[in-house]
Amino acid sequence: MIRVVATGTFDILHPGHLWYLEESAKLGDELYVIVARDANIRHKPRPVIPEEQRLVMVAALKPVTHAVLGDLEDMFRPIREIKPDIITLGCNQHFDPETLQKALEKQNIRAQVVRISEHSSSPFTSSRDIVRKIAELTHQRSQTRETKEQRECGAV
Numbered sequence: 001m002i003r004v005v006a007t008g009t010f011d012i013l014h015p016g017h018l019w020y021l022e023e024s025a026k027l028g029d030e031l032y033v034i035v036a037r038d039a040n041i042r043h044k045p046r047p048v049i050p051e052e053q054r055l056v057m058v059a060a061l062k063p064v065t066h067a068v069l070g071d072l073e074d075m076f077r078p079i080r081e082i083k084p085d086i087i088t089l090g091c092n093q094h095f096d097p098e099t100l101q102k103a104l105e106k107q108n109i110r111a112q113v114v115r116i117s118e119h120s121s122s123p124f125t126s127s128r129d130i131v132r133k134i135a136e137l138t139h140q141r142s143q144t145r146e147t148k149e150q151r152e153c154g155a156v
Contacts, residue, residue, distance in 0.1 A: 002028030005084040005111070007070070008093065009036045010054045011047035012127040016090075018061065019119030024088040025063035027114065032082045033058050033067045040070060043094050048131065076107045084111045091118035092126060 006024040010017055010033075025031040035058055038051045047054065051069055059067035071077040079087065087104070089095055097113045104111055 001030065002086065003030050003032060003082060003084040004028035004086045004088060005032045005034060005079060005082055006088045006090075007034040007036065008090055009041055009044075009047055009127070010058050011049050012130050013057055013061075014127065014130060016119050016126060018063075020088070020090045020116050021058075021061055021063045023116045024086075025065075027086050027088065030065040031063055032084065033064050034070050034078050035067060037070045037072055039072060040075070044128070048127075076104075076109065079104070079109055079111070080107065087111045087113050089113065089115045091116060 004024050004027050006021055008017070008020070021031065021033065035051060035055045036047075038047060041047060049057075055067055055069055058064055066082075068078055087100070089097060089100070097115050101113045104113070
């Protein structure tokens with residue numbers, strides 16, 4: 001039985017997340033997903049969705065066999081417990097595969113690190129892009145609403 005581990009924040013789920021998990025699942029028999037803890041996310045803005053909700057959403061996805069929250073103090077603890085054969089990285093994850101491979105070896109974790117290619121058939125393959133688009137549309141709509149209200153009041 002080949003165990004695969006995928007990791008990530010999974011904030012505001014989108015087709016890129018699903019692609020990453022589907023491609024990861026193809027590499028083995030069981031897909032374990034480690035969802036990053038809110039407190040451990042320091043390399044990008046804090047998630048919009050709380051960790052417990054992100055965990056529930058990821059666990060509900062078809063390719064996922066098991067989903068767990070990461071450890072608050074030791075990122076390798078869940079990996080040691082799962083004992084994966086393969087650890088996948090998404091196309092935009094900040095880990096360098098070679099550096100991660102060496103860190104795993106130092107922890108006596110014998111897993112192969114595989115980078116999953118980018119999913120390019122969707123316009124939104126990052127949560128950051130989705131947040132930007134929501135902010136842009138919100139701004140546009142508030143300007144449109146203000147202009148409409150000004151016209152109705154005779155101010156324009």
